[in-house]
Amino acid sequence: MSSDQRNHAVPQLTPLQQELLLELRQNSARAVMLHQLISEKLGLNATDHKCLDFLNSAGPVTAGRLAKLTGLTTGAVTNVIDRLEQAGYVTRDKDPNDRRRVVVKPTGRESETIPPLFDSVFRATHNILMGYSEQELRVILDFFKRCNAMTLEEMDKLKQD
Template sequence: MSRDNVLPDVSSLQQELLLELRQNSARAVMLHDLISEKMGLNATDHKCLDFINQAGPVTAGQLAQLTGLTTGAVTSVIDRLEQAGYVIRDKDPNDRRRVVVKLVPERSEQVAPVFKSLMQSTLQIMGQYTDQELQFILKFIKQCNEMTLDEMKKLKEENP
């Protein structure tokens, strides 16, 4: 895939930003693949575990909505995470007919050190920017995250 076929006719600054975003995405995938390997998980399971960590106890349907995965795929992810000892299924305290997925606290504590250096490095970079600049970056990242979910939906709806 050549750069000419991928990049639309845009300014040089936009082109550079698009290329850096692609590189950031690729490196993030590689980083999280390595972290997943250290945790004994695949990358999808690792990222789903992160969604559970952020959201707290969730149902399979909620996890599917958060990740953009199908409910069938999420069920398989939860099965693997449970088998690896990272999560448990428990009755929903608000509706005993429903099941929620919860983190196993001891396993979360084992994973935290893996992210300590990454968090410190990220905070160091953020410290170089004003609050106003960080608000601008935050808005851009949120828009990119929404766009990513929209693009995932489009891909799922396309014929093979």
């Protein structure tokens, strides 16, 4: 797509907005690459690794709930769960509230293998955060919450097309 076509797709941006969008794109791409490298060290693909991260945050969930959390289709999530189960990262159990449904839960293996891979990243991020006031952090937090919600909305649009 030419720059002329892109300019018609979005409103005119200020130089600061353009710079911020460029940095967001770079951050997104680098995050994908970082998680790909970490995933390879774990013997997983990046999607499986990030789904495992969602499972660790959410706790035991159904495949449908994991699909909603990740924005993936239920078919894609079923394949992810199959691979994570085969790798020993999750188990499937009957839902105690509805025996027809299955709940997916982490086995705990990830708590041994994943945190050491992120120690340096967490320390570096902490150092960056320390450079901002509480008010600035609230603005940054609001921005990321809104970006995360927008991303899920855009994923839903793409799935419907």
